Amino acid sequence: MVEHIFLNGEYIEADKALMPVRTHAFLYGTSVFEGIRAYYNKDENQLYAFRVKEHYERLLQSAKVMWMKSPYTIKEYENITKDLLKLNGYKTDVYIRPTLYKSSETIAPTLTDNEDSFLIFTTPFGDYFDNSRGLKLCVSNWRRTSDNAIPPRAKVGGAYANSSLIKTDAHKAGFDDAVVLSESGKVTEGSGMNIFLVINGVLVTPETTSDILVGVTRNTVIELAQELGIPVRERTVDRTELYAAEEVFCCGTGAQIVHVESIDHRGVNDGKIGSVTKQIQELYFDVVKGKVDKFKKWCTPVYD
Numbered sequence: 001m002v003e004h005i006f007l008n009g010e011y012i013e014a015d016k017a018l019m020p021v022r023t024h025a026f027l028y029g030t031s032v033f034e035g036i037r038a039y040y041n042k043d044e045n046q047l048y049a050f051r052v053k054e055h056y057e058r059l060l061q062s063a064k065v066m067w068m069k070s071p072y073t074i075k076e077y078e079n080i081t082k083d084l085l086k087l088n089g090y091k092t093d094v095y096i097r098p099t100l101y102k103s104s105e106t107i108a109p110t111l112t113d114n115e116d117s118f119l120i121f122t123t124p125f126g127d128y129f130d131n132s133r134g135l136k137l138c139v140s141n142w143r144r145t146s147d148n149a150i151p152p153r154a155k156v157g158g159a160y161a162n163s164s165l166i167k168t169d170a171h172k173a174g175f176d177d178a179v180v181l182s183e184s185g186k187v188t189e190g191s192g193m194n195i196f197l198v199i200n201g202v203l204v205t206p207e208t209t210s211d212i213l214v215g216v217t218r219n220t221v222i223e224l225a226q227e228l229g230i231p232v233r234e235r236t237v238d239r240t241e242l243y244a245a246e247e248v249f250c251c252g253t254g255a256q257i258v259h260v261e262s263i264d265h266r267g268v269n270d271g272k273i274g275s276v277t278k279q280i281q282e283l284y285f286d287v288v289k290g291k292v293d294k295f296k297k298w299c300t301p302v303y304d
Helices: 024-028 052-065 074-088 157-172 216-227 239-244 275-288 293-298
Strands: 004-007 010-013 031-033 036-041 046-050 094-102 116-124 135-143 177-181 187-190 194-199 202-206 232-235 247-252 256-263 299-301
Touching: 004 074, 010 074, 024 094, 031 052, 031 157, 046 074, 052 074, 052 094, 052 216, 074 094, 074 116, 074 299, 135 157, 157 177, 187 194, 187 202, 187 239, 194 216, 194 239, 202 216, 216 232, 216 247, 216 256, 216 275, 216 293, 247 275, 256 275, 275 293, 293 299
Parallel strands: 135 177, 135 256, 202 232
Antiparallel strands: 004 010, 004 116, 031 094, 036 046, 036 094, 046 299, 094 116, 177 187, 194 202, 194 247, 247 256
């Protein structure tokens, strides 16, 4: 099968998708992007792209921060994504990466008077983490970039140098990933995923003003928890609450829903998945495959 990419308004073969080395986004990290998953439901022979509309809504919010003009409407983005997936004909789970980027060949870190271009590539994609076990996390020595530096609520390509330092140092120290603190020392998120704690039976997560990416999966978890009757509270979270929590899990398009086994070598729920996490995880994996009628509105079927 020859994979195709959407670039500059055309569906082209992946190995022919090229851009100049002077492209501004390559030189300065001036791109905004989304990570979207599509899940293959074997029983229905259907590929469901999950919460496509919400991802493109966030892409356009990021674009505003970065002085970008969108070449398409949200509905057009949805149609382009569906057509690309259909063209590639996947019969497996897929990762989708739409990117809006500064494409002028300008040697200066300016965002204005700088052309905006768009591309999407797709690729088969399984589990980012091994869901048969929990994550071993540390608290990173690196701090999350702040809203007044490189705002985390905008999904900016250049900001992921921060995530790369965080994740790489965690790996080198023998951990799967890390929890990142803000400059003020409060919990933000993982290197590229949001975090939830269960404290006295309440699902707790850092609020949207805590220097986090306002995750589409994070919002999904909050809605699913409410469906399950689990109380949710968004608030400031202290580092030591990570160690005392009854359960901890991480979520994101890549991470999906994965429980945390330990943080800084301190065990969480004896390393086992907790009951709250398990309920949310099981419902989530049914929802993304289009198996729950109430939430099927979030699933875009690719094949007619």
